[in-house]
Amino acid sequence: MDLQDLLPDDLSRDLLSGSLRAAQDTENPVRMHLSAAGLRELFGHLLHTLAPDEEVRKCSWFEQAKDTPTVTRRQRATYATQGGFSDEFIASLGVNVDELHKEAIDAITELNKATHVRPQTLQQDPEAIDAFIAEAVGALEGLLISFSECRSSVQNALEKSVYESMMNALVTENFDTISSLSGRGYEVDLWIDDDEVEIVSISAENVRVRFSGIAPVTLQYGPKNDAAEISHDFPFWMVFEAKVETPTNLKLVDHFFDDSGWFE
Structure with missing residues (x-):
């Protein structure tokens, strides 16, 4: 560099x-x-x-x-x-x-x-x-x-904790958004790029980590025995924060789930 x-x-x-x-x-x-x-x-x-x-x-x-x-x-x-x-x-x-x-x-x-x-x-x-x-x-x-x-x-030390926090937060925070697009149900299968974890800041008291990726969601429609499925990739990012004393105890402080591509 x-x-x-x-x-x-x-x-x-x-x-x-x-x-x-x-x-x-x-x-x-x-x-x-x-x-x-x-x-x-x-x-x-x-x-x-x-x-x-x-x-x-x-x-x-x-x-x-x-x-x-x-x-x-x-x-x-x-x-x-x-x-x-x-x-x-x-x-x-x-x-x-x-x-x-x-x-x-x-x-x-x-x-x-x-x-x-x-x-x-x-x-x-x-x-x-x-x-x-x-x-x-x-x-x-x-x-x-x-x-x-x-x-x-x-960043390397926190990647596992960030991934686990992200998995828990992704569906929880975006449940209503995903559900509104689906007629019957959905499945989320995340595709993750290791390069998408980024240390945003390290201050005297906190560390902030940004995680971005793609959430491939399979949306299900119609009766259970004859369901139709439509797959779509939803970009997203999340920002987590932790105290420097407990860096693996990450809390979600900001996030964005991009569903604009679905409506386009």
């Missing part, structure tokens, strides 16, 4: 592309330092956008650092990765992103240093500049991968 695709918004993408353009301007004697300033702002924007102070402080794992009254970069990186999930739950999924976080924090420190230009710190060696930018961008990619890997692991 392209690094641009891992970024959450247009500002992030503009900061990345602008920083790399500055780094590639070989006619500019301060190109590394200008690029470092842009990349530093990109890291800062990501961590503050994905991990607001008030949300980080709500997490059970949060402890105020003794050397600062604010939320630390590492705590922001942790929140952006796992939200309010406990370290124990994340460890149980086999996720270990500590090294990726360390590389990102170290990169931010080096970027901060590089933005202060003095005669003795001006860097104009092409190889050193390329290596510096490559290391910073690599750390950025690692940070974004840590977010993605954790979400993927949470």
Whole structure:
């Protein structure tokens, strides 16, 4: 996946592309330092956008650092990765992103240093500049991968619970809709694509999961001994929510059952 695709918004993408353009301007004697300033702002924007102070402080794992009254970069990186999930739950999924976080924090420190230009710190060696930018961008990619890997692991861990919750909710929530289309009865045989489970959000308190799929329904008409059957595929989606303390205890919070194709 392209690094641009891992970024959450247009500002992030503009900061990345602008920083790399500055780094590639070989006619500019301060190109590394200008690029470092842009990349530093990109890291800062990501961590503050994905991990607001008030949300980080709500997490059970949060402890105020003794050397600062604010939320630390590492705590922001942790929140952006796992939200309010406990370290124990994340460890149980086999996720270990500590090294990726360390590389990102170290990169931010080096970027901060590089933005202060003095005669003795001006860097104009092409190889050193390329290596510096490559290391910073690599750390950025690692940070974004840590977010993605954790979400993927949470998604895999919850798939069974999501499927069971969906099976229970699908017919219950749409019983009247399906019944109104059938003369005598119906049968539902779900077709499921594993890729249709998506972690929508992980906050300090909740995780939201979206499930979408196709519900092939066989509608039955006429007398039992001479019933006619008509099959139709109904697209649907459902959103479930659970507390981070009990992530498998999913509750349906929103859903949509698309019967428009039947009437068309």
